[in-house]
Amino acid sequence: MSSWNVVLWNDPVNLMDYVVWVLRSVLGRTEEEARRMMLLAHQAGRVVVDVRSREQAEMQALLLRNHSLRVTLEAS
Numbered sequence: 194m195s196s197w198n199v200v201l202w203n204d205p206v207n208l209m210d211y212v213v214w215v216l217r218s219v220l221g222r223t224e225e226e227a228r229r230m231m232l233l234a235h236q237a238g239r240v241v242v243d244v245r246s247r248e249q250a251e252m253q254a255l256l257l258r259n260h261s262l263r264v265t266l267e268a269s
């Protein structure tokens with residue numbers, strides 16, 4: 194079974210605190226992890242927020258998109 198990266202892209206629309214809240218709520222990240230991921234996406238343009246099987250990655254991406262975040266998948 195191959196692994197897929199869930200990639201969060203920089204978000205010029207949503208507030209930083211909202212992105213952190215979504216990462217905590219949807220992915221179960223700690224405040225520190227979510228803030229680090231948000232800042233990496235903000236500074237580098239993107240960050241891998243999870244690595245899962247394709248089916249699980251698609252579900253994570255859907256949940257994040259439902260919260261208006263820009264997310265893509267890529268084979269890892």
